Amino acid sequence: MKVPFGDLRRQYNANRERIDSAIGRVLEGGWFVLGREVESFEQEFAAYLGAKHAVGVASGTDAIHLALRAVGVAAGDEVITAANTCVPTASAISLAGAVPVPVDVDPVSYTADPERIKAAITSRTKAIIPVHLYGQAADMDAVLKVSRESGIPIVEDVAQGHGAIYREKKLGTIGEAGCFSFYPSKNLGAYGDGGAIVTASRELADRLRQLRNYGEARRYHHTSVGFNSRLDEIQAAILRAKLVDLDSSNARRREIAALYNREITNPIVRKPVELEYGRHNYHLYVVRCEQRDWLQQHLADLGVHTLIHYPVPIHLQEAYGWLGMKRGACPVAERCASEVLSLPIFPELTDEEALYVAASVNSFTARA
Numbered sequence: 001m002k003v004p005f006g007d008l009r010r011q012y013n014a015n016r017e018r019i020d021s022a023i024g025r026v027l028e029g030g031w032f033v034l035g036r037e038v039e040s041f042e043q044e045f046a047a048y049l050g051a052k053h054a055v056g057v058a059s060g061t062d063a064i065h066l067a068l069r070a071v072g073v074a075a076g077d078e079v080i081t082a083a084n085t086c087v088p089t090a091s092a093i094s095l096a097g098a099v100p101v102p103v104d105v106d107p108v109s110y111t112a113d114p115e116r117i118k119a120a121i122t123s124r125t126k127a128i129i130p131v132h133l134y135g136q137a138a139d140m141d142a143v144l145k146v147s148r149e150s151g152i153p154i155v156e157d158v159a160q161g162h163g164a165i166y167r168e169k170k171l172g173t174i175g176e177a178g179c180f181s182f183y184p185s186k187n188l189g190a191y192g193d194g195g196a197i198v199t200a201s202r203e204l205a206d207r208l209r210q211l212r213n214y215g216e217a218r219r220y221h222h223t224s225v226g227f228n229s230r231l232d233e234i235q236a237a238i239l240r241a242k243l244v245d246l247d248s249s250n251a252r253r254r255e256i257a258a259l260y261n262r263e264i265t266n267p268i269v270r271k272p273v274e275l276e277y278g279r280h281n282y283h284l285y286v287v288r289c290e291q292r293d294w295l296q297q298h299l300a301d302l303g304v305h306t307l308i309h310y311p312v313p314i315h316l317q318e319a320y321g322w323l324g325m326k327r328g329a330c331p332v333a334e335r336c337a338s339e340v341l342s343l344p345i346f347p348e349l350t351d352e353e354a355l356y357v358a359a360s361v362n363s364f365t366a367r368a
């Protein structure tokens, strides 16, 4: 059997009519940027999350970049985030002209350790970005406490957390701003790039609407220097068609995760731990193994495609060498980088395939 890591054709085939009709509606309407589809999607997405405002932008990276600017981050400021995130979290900080300050993570949740966040604060710190990695919430009560004590705003990176929950609240609605990506493979994915920021603040939402559209306050009147970063009408129409399935597709991911939790019994493979404070959306199902590279090879030999999220933490990326952080600066994140492995998990994966993945993991034995 061959098990792909993901397969977006299965998703399209299951929803072909709704997707085709959404795209057709936009083409026939003849309006492609900042129109009714984006407005409707913003309202529907905000309502789904229980947020007041949503602002569609061109990508998840831009969502974080613009949110940082909107909360007042400027050139030379510092922004604290997790060392083991997807690199765009750091790219967005750089785009805002700020300096990323990666901190080590908790060994169970893999999200930034609140004590490390607190210890990293300086007079230049202007924002904290907790990353809800793999779809598991960061320890938000502890992060909120640090934020309240220091007066530093929280910009959540929810690029992997669509529909996931922290103590009754949907992720993205806890900090000053929540930043989503609609990259095709995310739990809510477009068929191209897209992103959004949600916030409870009208003022912040207004600032973001200007920033995404050349700093325009009203037509041809520009009150700030802005960007071109918009969610387009076709992607918004597709996202509207898919938003209605987000809860059921997350539920199917949780079913597969439960199957893996039950069926994977290999003692040298550590399964993910779902923390009691939230509901994981299993964007990724990530196991750990000291012989990760051998495990990945073993699975590949059996036809199971896996990926590593992520093999190099931010502070050890060549692009961030100038931060001057050496190996050993974030030991937990560094260890994760050498041990984590993501197994296939997506709503259209069959039980038969998932059982085959689990059996393949179980047949791995330690090598000398």
Ligand SMILES: *Cc1c(COP(=O)(O)O)cnc(C)c1O
Binding pocket: 059, 060, 061, 062, 085, 086, 088, 089, 131, 157, 159, 160, 181, 182, 183, 193, 194, 195
């Ligand atoms: C995908 C992702 C992003 C970036 O989103 P894009 O839409 O690809 O720009 C940022 N942070 C995390 C954690 C991600 O997984």
